[in-house]
Amino acid sequence: MKPTNIENPEHFHKVIDCQFACPAHTPVPEYIRLISQGKYDEAYAINWESNVFPGILGRICDRPCEPACRRTRVEETPVAICRLKRVAADNKNQATSFTPEVPDKKNGKKIGLIGGGPASLTVARDLLLLGYEIDLYDDQSKAGGFVRTQVPSFRLPEKVLNEEIDRILDMGVTTFFDTYVDNIKQIVDKNYDAIFVATGAPRGRDLPDLPGRIDGNESIFIGIEWLAAVLYRHVTSTPQKVIVLGGGNTAMDCCRMARRLGGEDVQVFVRSPRSDMKASPWEIEDAEEEGIPIVDNHSPLEFVIKDGKLTGMNFEKMTATYNNDGRRTLVPAGEPSVFVPCDLVLLAVGQQNAFPWITSESGIEMNKRGLPIVDKVTHQSTVPNIFFGGDAAFGPKNVITAVAHGHQAAISIDLFCRGKSLDDRPAPSTSLISQKLDMHDWLYDSNVSEDKRSAVPTIDKVKSLHDRLLEVELGYGKKTGHKEAMRCLNCDVETVFDYSTCIECESCVDVCPVSCINFTENGDEEDLRDRLLAPADNRDQPLYVSAILPTDRVMVKDENVCLHCGLCAERCPTASWEMMKFTYNSAQAGKK
Amino acid sequence: MSHAHPNFRHPKQPENDAGYTRRDYEGAISTLCAGCGHDSTTNAIIQACFELNVEPHRVVKISGIGCSSKTPAYFLSRSHGFNSVHGRMPSIATGANMANRDLLYIGISGDGDTASIGMGQFAHALRRNLNLNYICMNNGCYGLTKGQDSATADRGSASKKGIPNPYESIDLCELAIELGASYVARGFSGDKKQLVPLLKGAMAHNGLAFIDVISPCVTFNNTASSTKSYHYVREHIETTNTFDFVPLQQEILTHYDEGTSQEVTMHDGSIIHLHKVDSSKDLTSRQKAVNNLEKEKEKGRFLTGLLYVNPQIEETHDLINSTLYPLNTLTEEDLCPGSEILDRINSALR
Ligand SMILES: Cc1ncc(C[n+]2csc(CCOP(=O)(O)OP(=O)(O)O)c2C)c(N)n1
Ligand code: SF4
Ligand code: SF4
Ligand code: SF4
Ligand SMILES: [Mg+2]
Numbered sequence: 001m002k003p004t005n006i007e008n009p010e011h012f013h014k015v016i017d018c019q020f021a022c023p024a025h026t027p028v029p030e031y032i033r034l035i036s037q038g039k040y041d042e043a044y045a046i047n048w049e050s051n052v053f054p055g056i057l058g059r060i061c062d063r064p065c066e067p068a069c070r071r072t073r074v075e076e077t078p079v080a081i082c083r084l085k086r087v088a089a090d091n092k093n094q095a096t097s098f099t100p101e102v103p104d105k106k107n108g109k110k111i112g113l114i115g116g117g118p119a120s121l122t123v124a125r126d127l128l129l130l131g132y133e134i135d136l137y138d139d140q141s142k143a144g145g146f147v148r149t150q151v152p153s154f155r156l157p158e159k160v161l162n163e164e165i166d167r168i169l170d171m172g173v174t175t176f177f178d179t180y181v182d183n184i185k186q187i188v189d190k191n192y193d194a195i196f197v198a199t200g201a202p203r204g205r206d207l208p209d210l211p212g213r214i215d216g217n218e219s220i221f222i223g224i225e226w227l228a229a230v231l232y233r234h235v236t237s238t239p240q241k242v243i244v245l246g247g248g249n250t251a252m253d254c255c256r257m258a259r260r261l262g263g264e265d266v267q268v269f270v271r272s273p274r275s276d277m278k279a280s281p282w283e284i285e286d287a288e289e290e291g292i293p294i295v296d297n298h299s300p301l302e303f304v305i306k307d308g309k310l311t312g313m314n315f316e317k318m319t320a321t322y323n324n325d326g327r328r329t330l331v332p333a334g335e336p337s338v339f340v341p342c343d344l345v346l347l348a349v350g351q352q353n354a355f356p357w358i359t360s361e362s363g364i365e366m367n368k369r370g371l372p373i374v375d376k377v378t379h380q381s382t383v384p385n386i387f388f389g390g391d392a393a394f395g396p397k398n399v400i401t402a403v404a405h406g407h408q409a410a411i412s413i414d415l416f417c418r419g420k421s422l423d424d425r426p427a428p429s430t431s432l433i434s435q436k437l438d439m440h441d442w443l444y445d446s447n448v449s450e451d452k453r454s455a456v457p458t459i460d461k462v463k464s465l466h467d468r469l470l471e472v473e474l475g476y477g478k479k480t481g482h483k484e485a486m487r488c489l490n491c492d493v494e495t496v497f498d499y500s501t502c503i504e505c506e507s508c509v510d511v512c513p514v515s516c517i518n519f520t521e522n523g524d525e526e527d528l529r530d531r532l533l534a535p536a537d538n539r540d541q542p543l544y545v546s547a548i549l550p551t552d553r554v555m556v557k558d559e560n561v562c563l564h565c566g567l568c569a570e571r572c573p574t575a576s577w578e579m580m581k582f583t584y585n586s587a588q589a590g591k592k
Numbered sequence: 593m594s595h596a597h598p599n600f601r602h603p604k605q606p607e608n609d610a611g612y613t614r615r616d617y618e619g620a621i622s623t624l625c626a627g628c629g630h631d632s633t634t635n636a637i638i639q640a641c642f643e644l645n646v647e648p649h650r651v652v653k654i655s656g657i658g659c660s661s662k663t664p665a666y667f668l669s670r671s672h673g674f675n676s677v678h679g680r681m682p683s684i685a686t687g688a689n690m691a692n693r694d695l696l697y698i699g700i701s702g703d704g705d706t707a708s709i710g711m712g713q714f715a716h717a718l719r720r721n722l723n724l725n726y727i728c729m730n731n732g733c734y735g736l737t738k739g740q741d742s743a744t745a746d747r748g749s750a751s752k753k754g755i756p757n758p759y760e761s762i763d764l765c766e767l768a769i770e771l772g773a774s775y776v777a778r779g780f781s782g783d784k785k786q787l788v789p790l791l792k793g794a795m796a797h798n799g800l801a802f803i804d805v806i807s808p809c810v811t812f813n814n815t816a817s818s819t820k821s822y823h824y825v826r827e828h829i830e831t832t833n834t835f836d837f838v839p840l841q842q843e844i845l846t847h848y849d850e851g852t853s854q855e856v857t858m859h860d861g862s863i864i865h866l867h868k869v870d871s872s873k874d875l876t877s878r879q880k881a882v883n884n885l886e887k888e889k890e891k892g893r894f895l896t897g898l899l900y901v902n903p904q905i906e907e908t909h910d911l912i913n914s915t916l917y918p919l920n921t922l923t924e925e926d927l928c929p930g931s932e933i934l935d936r937i938n939s940a941l942r
Contacts, residue, residue: 073603074600074601074603075600439626447596447598448598448599448600450598450599450600503627503814503822503823504782504822505627505629505632505781505782505808505810505822506632506782506784507626507627507628507631507632509635510631510632510634510635511597511621511622511631513597513598513599513600513601514600514601514602515601515602515605534602534604534605535602535604537604550826551826561600561602561603563598563600565598567597567598570626571622571626571627571631572626572627573625573626573627573628573810573814574627
């Protein structure tokens with residue numbers, strides 16, 4: 001292999017597994033280290049800059065970072081990255097303002113945002129800082145989008161939501177609430193320099209053809225609409241027996257909400273096997289914790305109506321078969337159907353995009369699936385000054401993806417307004433800084449904690465089931481937060497090798513607890529991966545290869561399970577290994 | 593500064609046939625200087641024990657005094673150990689070995705510990721062909737006491753102090769061959785590919801296996817003027833042979849051309865295959881082995897690899913006809929066979 005070029009930021013970027021997996025590339029190890037030092041304000045600020053909603057995401061993020069965490073490759077559980085974000089948000093100084101200066105002098109460009117969810121708010125924040133004027137349109141009375149209308153307060157208290165949303169609105173967004181845009185022409189006619197559409201995936205799927213659907217209409221609700229109705233107190237109670245259909249996070253929110261509004265016997269029915277459920281494992285656990293059975297492999301057959309009233313549902317039992325390439329088919333198990341009595345059914349069987357307000361005369365072209373044709377990188381639609389982001393762009397995803405979209409769209413809008421090519425995107429800003437204090441002392445805490453992941457304390461169940469506004473999770477306290485933060489393996493502190501001073505004593509090889517380092521004859525990647533000291537079969541993690549050494553060998557390090565413990569650098573007599581902190585900040589609008 | 597080794601290991605760390613992972617052969621974190629050759633030698637020992645499926649609790653580590661003699665703390669923490677006095681490793685090893693012949697003995701010493709204060713002990717252990725793996729970590733100096741020249745420092749070699757050594761050096765391998773060791777090898781801490789098989793061969797060998805491991809002292813004797821620096825050794829190394837160690841019960845898969853290879857069957861049935869550069873070198877002849885060493889020395893080269901092996905020589909227990917069983921397994925009946933036998937012995941002595 002050719003010697004690794006560590007000047008290319010992508011090498012070490014990949015080594016920081018969590019940051020790499022995060023759609024917004026939040027500098028996770030850095031904020032965790034700050035938490036371990038009790039610097040909550042700084043930890044919060046790093047998050048806010050990158051993901052805009054630390055307090056919100058610290059509660060409800062889908063956490064793609066956690067399954068990626070390096071710790072899962074050396075022990076069972078990842079660092080509680082998400083809950084640590086909340087530790088920063090909960091413990092930051094209430095008096096600290098995290099709002100940076102918004103320029104008084106505007107740049108003369110005006111942007112219209114349609115939809116007030118996380119994607120739009122991210123665009124607003126990024127562009128306000130550059131002197132843009134922002135108008136925001138939403139059909140609700142408050143901003144936040146689905147994070148407000150769909151996510152129940154017992155998972156995300158309104159106070160936390162308001163704090164982070166108002167911070168952006170207070171930066172100078174002109175809002176037009178309770179304004180449903182029924183034709184995009186209304187906005188186009190206002191002659192904005194650019195328009196950003198982030199209206200989510202507002203339509204909950206129905207089961208219109210299931211027998212009994214029409215007759216039972218009074219007792220059958222679309223999950224997301226029902227949750228919004230609860231928020232606005234149009235719904236304040238449920239009957240005792242409730243069935244929730246669906247296996248995603250919305251289904252989990254619906255069933256847990258039903259438990260709080262009087263549902264004693266709440267059950268979730270899922271067509272597929274449990275292992276295929278879309279909901280996050282922790283959401284499923286929380287629902288079960290509240291005494292809600294999740295019944296899998298049951299496909300709905302009909303709503304049973306007696307005397308014009310819903311009395312229950314019939315289900316058919318299914319079995320899943322998998323063909324050679326792992327594709328699943330569900331087939332009836334051939335057993336008699338199962339009747340389950342109930343007084344209320346909530347449908348949480350998926351969400352769809354809907355753009356009845358975007359007509360063909362707008363020039364925005366749609367694809368076969370009814371989604372706008374949008375560039376994956378620039379977020380530009382077929383109309384040059386109209387951009388899309390969030391669930392509205394590529395279908396339902398999650399909040400952190402919407403934030404990442406917002407950043408990218410803001411970059412594009414800024415380039416567009418300045419007459420630059422949208423492909424001329426700013427590069428991430430990176431730095432590599434030595435952590436050396438002394439022969440054996442580092443600026444970071446190199447000890448590897450062997451503590452297991454700490455559980456998040458929760459409020460008493462009886463209490464929380466009586467009050468839908470009470471947050472279930474209490475969050476880590478400072479002490480547990482510190483302990484959890486210490487579990488982070490500092491994946492941003494990189495081992496940097498200088499082949500020109502190495503005397504090939506192999507002390508580093510000997511001391512490495514996980515056998516990452518090798519001195520061997522060079523070969524191509526396949527060959528090298530095959531004959532390293534320890535199996536190097538995780539292709540998501542790169543090999544780090546040096547130039548040819550005096551013995552005609554090369555140093556090859558498999559980055560896969562390096563603990564960033566610094567022992568190699570401590571044992572090297574010639575300081576050929578050095579621990580250096582690699583900082584990677586994704587580009588944002590206006591950066592060079 | 594890290595005082596502890598993290599406990600996490602590679603998730604796919606293999607197990608050997610005895611059910612152990614390499615970690616089971618590790619010890620405490622080393623406190624030697626960063627880059628010390630002794631740490632690499634230690635690791636080669638760990639690797640050899642792992643590959644040979646040695647059971648850690650059936651190993652005894654004994655050492656004298658010196659940085660080298662500290663290393664038993666850094667490997668096989670689940671074995672028996674005794675850190676003795678300067679130069680006295682061989683007598684402690686002899687005593688232990690006499691008491692229990694069933695265990696694997698690893699004696700660790702340094703060039704100071706062996707070639708100066710311990711010379712007398714060394715000579716007699718060789719002479720008796722004690723069943724011991726005698727590993728001398730040779731750095732040409734007294735590392736622990738700040739780098740004074742040792743008796744293995746070459747004439748003219750200068751350590752960090754900068755004063756060339758005026759005396760002739762002692763070649764411990766030559767001595768070992770002459771005084772009765774039955775397995776003699778030289779390795780280099782910086783070449784584990786060669787060192788690990790040499791150690792495995794030694795462990796499979798019955799009798800005194802002496803391994804002189806050139807193991808640079810980075811702190812006091814890794815200078816440009818030293819003949820025991822990493823650089824100098826790499827430049828002047830010569831190898832007798834490459835080496836295949838085929839443990840007992842393993843099929844021999846390689847084909848060896850006649851004349852270029854020598855096969856030596858070890859006591860336990862394992863086989864050593866030597867691929868010789870020069871087929872005239874017979875490694876079972878004492879005289880030729882010494883000649884080989886001298887010839888390379890004249891050229892200013894170090895000869896490494898297996899230098900001499902003779903599995904036929906009897907070890908101490910055979911020589912003194914001692915009991916076949918560890919002393920702690922002997923019963924009262926074994927030890928006091930009755931007055932009839934005592935009478936017989938007494939009458940034989942009259
Ligand atoms: C009886 C006695 N005399 C002298 C010493 C001082 N002393 C300690 S270690 C050592 C030499 C060690 O040299 P070597 O065996 O080569 O070990 P190294 O440190 O080089 O590995 C000496 C002379 C001692 N500890 N005990
Ligand atoms: S410890 Fe340092 S000098 Fe020794 S092999 Fe490793 S990098 Fe090279
Ligand atoms: S920091 Fe160095 S010693 Fe520690 S795990 Fe990584 S490569 Fe191994
Ligand atoms: S003084 Fe020399 S022999 Fe002793 S630990 Fe340091 S480098 Fe090794
Ligand atoms: Mg020495």
